[in-house]
Amino acid sequence: MKLRKGLWLLLCLTFVMSLFLAACSKDKEAGGEVDKPEKEKDPAVEEPVEETGPVNGGDLIVGSTGNPTMFNPYFSTDTASSDIEGFLYNGLVTVNLDLEVQNDLAEEITPSEDNLSYTVKLKQGVKFHDGEEMTADDVVFSYMMLKNEAVISERKSNFESMEKVEKIDDYTVKFTLNKVDVTFYPTTLSYSVLPEHILGKVDPATLHENEFNTKNPIGTGPFKFEEWKDGEYVKVVAFDEYFDGRPHLDSITTKIITDANAMLASLQAGEIDMWNAVPGTELETAKAIPGIKIEEGLALSYTFLAFNQKDERFQDKRVRQAMTHAINRQAIVDSIMNGAGQVANAPDSPLMWTYNDDVPKFDYDVEKAKALMKEAGWEDTDGDGILDKDGKKMSFSVKTNQGNKVREEIAVVLEQQLKEIGVEAKPAITEWGAFIEQISAPNWDYEAMVLGWALSTFPDSYDIFHSSQIQEGLNFAWYKNEEADKLMEKGRQTPDTEEYKQIQKDLYKIITEDQAYTFLYYPTEFRAMPENLEGYEFHSRSPFYNVHKWWLKPTE
Structure with missing residues (x-):
């Protein structure tokens, strides 16, 4: 496909510095673990090794x-x-091992000179699992779905810049944007194509269920x-x-x-x-x-501690800064993770081309943490060992998901470390499905949580930190900063690589100064x-x- 030089560099310059981790799991049976029987053979005779190609089964x-x-x-x-x-499922595009965008269901993608439209030719002969052929109708339906106000989804921000999708013929569609959006090609076009012949008949308001x-x-x-x-x-x-x-x-x-x-x-x-x-x-x-x-x-991920800033106790950034100072993140990496990771300070990954560690840092310093809490008005007025202010205790639960051994242990360590500054942080280990439901809109049923983000292959923090994403998006922490909002909006409309990188650098400084999260580690x-x-x-x-x-x- 043809792209203007600046946009091409921005979208495809993405590189990998080394390796990776996150947190999930996987499985076994035919061909899994098999003990090879020992054969008696003449040690002087070398038996040829038979090379085999791929075989089906298992x-x-x-x-x-x-x-x-x-x-x-x-x-x-x-x-x-x-x-x-x-x-x-498949999307129109995917990413390779070097995190470069490549076609998936798309045969060819051609952007306009002003990057406000994309013409996509589809691969022909692609079948859905029920035998129906995938066509332009399915693409139009899938990508227009979240533009419908009746549809309930936390993914809508990735479609905000898209004005419409038109069917040109059975295997060609045209996307029209209402503004330049450098995340559209690598991120939005990676969304899956769903069967219109099945879901097109469903009431949009009930699609999510x-x-x-x-x-x-x-x-x-x-x-x-x-x-x-x-x-x-x-x-x-x-x-x-x-x-x-x-x-x-x-x-x-x-x-x-x-x-x-x-x-x-x-x-x-x-x-x-x-x-x-x-x-x-x-x-x-x-x-x-x-x-x-x-x-x-x-x-390509990071693990974090988030405080629900809907709660007045966590709205003062000095409190959040103090919490980070009170946590020995290096000890967490060294002991709980057995050294398998590195301390994180910013909302980006060392694997990304925008990564920048030149941000405000809040290293382990218990005395500084105590001073910040006192400066923010938190003191132990009744001698029970827990800080209080205006009749409210700095006592809260820290939720994380059951089954993730590392996060479960982190919650226990946080309880021990935060106690040193007069904060009571009680671990609350929760089953995964219930956990996700509790922390998400419209519930936001948590005080603090330990979780991780598997990051997009294109560096963009809009979904997680923009204030517009509190009600319907993924801004679970209720983080708000007008200057940060403006930088995230500007970044999405900046196709020049170096300018985009500078915008992210400025943004990361604001987010880390605010301690929107306590960034724990890259695993x-x-x-x-x-x-x-x-x-x-x-x-x-x-x-x-x-x-x-x-x-x-x-x-x-």
């Missing part, structure tokens, strides 16, 4: 600590759901949905008519195991084949399991999988990158 059993909430990427916001959605999302999701992806037993497993099977060739694996079963210790035991027992989030403290144990290998790298991910799994390539954003090319090498 069910890969993946362990997941998170229980999916649904299987529709326009409405889900959690990683457990998006992992399954990656098996079922339609049974399509949970009982019969149909896409164009390499695997098709077979069964979901809530809290137990999700099974998908190979789609024979997948446009890029039938997957080699017959099926993938995602087994829900919410306890990390039970997950490790299942991996050891051969009950699962794959786990994409082995804690650093369990790495050596996982490496010692016969028939298992480990792939590792830095994840290194350890992914355990069958030793005989072939075709796997480590992707910093997607643990199931090119899953249709994976295959299990026959063992003796």
Whole structure:
């Protein structure tokens, strides 16, 4: 496709410095762990090694600590759901190992000279799982869906700049924007194409809760949905008519195991084949399991502590700064994560070309934390060891998701460390589905939480920190800063690479000075999988990158 030089550089200059991690999980069965029998042979005779190509067959059993909430990427916001959605759907574009944008369902994408329209030619012959052909009608329906005011979704911000989508012919569509938006090509066009012949008949106001999302999701992806037993497993099977060739694996079963210790035991027992989030403290144990290998790298993600700024106690940035000063983040990385990560200070990843660590830092300093709390008016007036102000105690719960061993342990450490400055932070470990529902709009039912963001492959903080995203988006922390809002808006309309990078630098300084989050760490991910799994390539954003090319090498 043709792009103006500035925009092309901005969209495709993205590079990877090293490796990756995040936090999820995966699975096992045919071809998983097999002990090879010893053969007696003449040591003087070298037996030739027979090389084999990809073979079809096998069910890969993946362990997941998170229980999916649904299987529709326009409405889900959690990683457990998006992992399954990656098996079922395709977008117009995707990203390769270097985080460069490449075509997926699109055959060709041509932007206009002013970057206010994109003409997309679709691949022909692509089938949905029910046998219907994907056409321009499906693309128009899918991308216009969130423009309907009746539709309820936290993903709408990615479609704000889109004015309309028009069908030119059965395999060509034209997107028209109301303003330049550099995130449109790499981000918006990556959204999945859904079947208009099924969902086009549904009342828009009920799309978010339609049974399509949970009982019969149909896409164009390499695997098709077979069964979901809530809290137990999700099974998908190979789609024979997948446009890029039938997957080699017959099926993938995602087994829900919410306890990390039970997950490790299942991996050891051969009950699962794959786990994409082995804690650093369990790495050596996982490496010692016969028939298992480990792939590792830095994840395109970060883990954070967020305070609900809807709560008056957390609206003073000095309080949030004090909390960060009181937390020994390096100790968390060294002990809980066994060194598998690095302390984070900004809302970006070292893997991104916009990454900048030249931001205000709030290093571990208990005395400074105490001084900031006192400056903000918080003192222990009744001698109970807990700070108070205007009759309110600095006592709150810290929610995080059950099954993520690292986050569970962090919540306990936070309780211990914050106690040193007179803050009572009580761990509240919550089942994944309930956790996501509680923290999301319109509930915002939390005081503080430990969570992580799997970042977009294009650096953009709008969804998470822009004030417009509080009511309907992903700004769970209720963070508001007018200057930050303006920079995020300006950034989306800036196609020049260096100018965009400077805008992000200025933005990160504001966000970190405000301590919109306490940025905890960038994790290194350890992914355990069958030793005989072939075709796997480590992707910093997607643990199931090119899953249709994976295959299990026959063992003796």
